[in-house]
Amino acid sequence: MSESRYESTFIIKGSLEDKDFEPIITKTEDTIRRYGGTVLEMERWGRKKLAYSISRETQGYYVTAHFTHPGTYEDRTSNIISRLERMFSLDESVIRFLTLARPEAVVKGREAMKKRASEIAAKREAAVQATEASSIII
Numbered sequence: 001m002s003e004s005r006y007e008s009t010f011i012i013k014g015s016l017e018d019k020d021f022e023p024i025i026t027k028t029e030d031t032i033r034r035y036g037g038t039v040l041e042m043e044r045w046g047r048k049k050l051a052y053s054i055s056r057e058t059q060g061y062y063v064t065a066h067f068t069h070p071g072t073y074e075d076r077t078s079n080i081i082s083r084l085e086r087m088f089s090l091d092e093s094v095i096r097f098l099t100l101a102r103p104e105a106v107v108k109g110r111e112a113m114k115k116r117a118s119e120i121a122a123k124r125e126a127a128v129q130a131t132e133a134s135s136i137i138i
Contacts, residue, residue, distance in 0.1 A: 003038075003068040005104075006081065010088055010097035014047055014059025021061050024093055028065055031087050035080040037069040054095045066102075 012024055021044075029039050045062035054060070069080045081099050088097040 003070050005040075005066070005068050005102040006037075006099060007064060007066055007102050008084060008097065008099040009062065009064045011050075011054075011060035011062055011095050013055075013057050013093050013095055014050075014061055015057060016061070016093060020093070021063075024091065025063055027087070027091075028063070028084070031084055032065065032067050032069075032080065035069075035083050037067045037080050040066040040068060042066075057095055060095060 008028075010028070012021055025042060025044070029042065032039050043064040043066070045064065047059055047061050050058055050060050085097060085099060088094045
């Protein structure tokens with residue numbers, strides 16, 4: 001059976017303390033693993049201003065979970081998505097969430113984009129170091 005890839009982005013109330021975000025993220029990872037999924041990456045985007053107020057919140061802490069699960073989305077017997085979204089619905093600290101199935105082409109494009117971004121960052125760092133080295137010589 002092939003593994004399907006998913007991306008679940010959720011927003012945690014921005015009014016919480018920074019220490020309160022990690023237990024929610026850990027609970028998300030545990031839920032994915034408990035129902036047979038494999039967590040590939042947890043992207044912590046950090047605290048951001050919301051475009052509009054949600055439940056009187058003006059800021060949110062954004063997190064994206066990238067994970068795989070055996071089977072397809074239509075396989076209702078082991079549907080990790082419904083269980084994950086139920087966990088989000090019951091947690092009062094999570095104000096919004098969205099889970100998407102990621103086709104292989106999108107996954108490859110994302111990996112290429114991340115690789116390119118790291119190459120650009122390395123070039124910028126090298127340029128900064130070269131500038132600093134030349135200013136020391138003078």
